[in-house]
Amino acid sequence: MTNTKIKFDKVEFTYTPPSGRPVQALERLDLDIATDEFVVIVGPSGCGKSTLLYLLGGFLPLVQGEILIDGRKVTRPGPDRGIVFQHFALFPWKTVRQNVLYGLERKTMSASQRQELAQKHIDLVKLTGFEDSWPAQLSGGMKQRVAIARTLATDPDVLLMDEPFGALDAQTRGILQEELLAIWGSRRKTVLFVTHDVNEAVLLADRVVVMSARPGRIKSTIKIKLPRPRTPEVALSAQFVDHCREIWDLVREEALKASGVRT
C-alpha cells in the first residue's frame, strides 16, 4: 500500500485482570492504514477492537510488536492522535467552551486565536448558544458533539473513535453519522473507528476490518466501494445491502464462536 500513515506490525496484547489469569486480547495483528483513509473495525464483543485503538492512542503499554505512525513508533499519548470515547469523557467541571479550549491551551497561539478556534468548532458541531453550559446540562448527543469539537479543535492527524455513537438513541446516531461524514468530507483525516454496528461501518468506511473472536486477529478486510460524498440514502442501494450482508455473516460467525456456540 502506498502512503502508509499507520502500521500495526505483529501487535500482541495480553492483559491480566485484577484477580484472574492473563487474557490474550490481540494475537500477531498486522494492519496498514493509508493517509486520510477511514477504517472501521467491527467484531464480536471482547475481540480486542477497543484495545487496538487504545494501543494506537498510546494509553496502554505495547510489549509485543510495533505500531508506527509516519514511520515513528508509538510510545505515549500525543496530540497528533485525537480520541472520542463512547461515554464522551468530557471534563464535567468545565463548561462546553472550557472543554473545547483545553487542548488549545497547550498550543502556542494568542488567547484571541484560541477563543476564535474554540468558537469555530462549537459552531461546527452546531452547539452555538451552549458555550457556557455544563456537560451535565446536555443530552448524550450534545455531549458527544462537544467531545468531537474538543478533539477536532486541536487538529490531530489521526482521529480515533471508540464506539462514539454506541450510547446514543437511533435518531441521534443517524444525525451524528451524517455530520461526521460531512465534517470528514471537508477536513480529511486518517480515522480509525470502532463499532459493532455493521450498517454504521458500511456507511462510514473506506475499508471495514472484521476481527475474529478473542484472541483478536484480523479475519478479513472489505473495501467499501460506495461513492462519496455519502448520504444516508446510500443505505437503500443494493451495493450497501450486499456489503452489510457480507460483513454481518463474517461477524456473526465470530460472535457465535465467542459465545461458545458451534457452527
Next chain:
Amino acid sequence: MKSIAVRYAPIVMLIALWELSSRTGLVADDVLPAFSTVIERLWQLSASGEMLTHVGASLLRAASGLGLAITIGSGLGFALAASALAQRLIQPSLTFLYPLPKSALIPVIIIWLGFGHAAQVAVIFLGCLLPIILGAYNGARSAENTLIWSARSLGANAVETEWHVIIPAALPDLLAGIRVALALSFVLLISSEMVGAQRGMGFLISFLGDGGDYAGMFASAFVVTAIGFAADRGYLAVYRYLLRYREA
C-alpha cells in the same frame, strides 16, 4: 417564611417546655437552669468580652488544626493514589490508625506537647487527617481512565493531568471527607480543651461547670452549638458552589 416557621416549630416548643419545667419547679434549677436564665448569663458573658476571648482561642485552634489536616491530608491522599511506593509506605499505618478513637490520643499528646496551644492543634490535626486522606485517595482513584486519556491526547503531561483531571475528579470525595473532618474538629477541640487548656470553649464549659455556674455552662454549650451549626452551613454553601457543575 412560613416554611421556616414550620420547620423550627419543634425547637420553639422544646424551649417552651424547658422554660416551663424549670419555672414550675418540675426540674430543679441547679440541674437544668431555665432557658431565660441561660440567655441572661449568655448576655453577661458576652458583654464582658469573656466569651469572645474563649471563642477566639477555640476558633484559632480549630482553624489551624483543620487547615493543617486539609493541606497535609489531601497531599498524602493524592500521593497514595498516584504512587505504589507511597501506598506501601503509608497504607499500613493508616489501616492501624483507622479504628482508633482519636480522643484517646489526647493524654499522649499532652505528655508530648504540654498544656499549650500546640497540643490542641495537634489533636485536631491528627483526628481530622484520616477522613481527609481517605477522601482525597478515594476521589483520586475514582478519576476515570477515559478522562485521563483524553487530557493526555489533548497534549497534557503527567503533572498537568494530575492538576487538571485527577484532583478536580477527586474534589467531591475530598470535600465530603473535609465535611466529616469539620464535625470531628469540634468534638476534638472541646474535649482537648477540657483537659489541657487555660482558654477556649472547652475550658470555659468545664470551668463554669466545676464552679457550679450551670447557667454559664449551658450558655457556653449553646455558643459552641451555634458556631458548629454556622460552620457546617457555611461549608455546605462552599461545597455546593464548588460542585455546582453537577446540578443540571
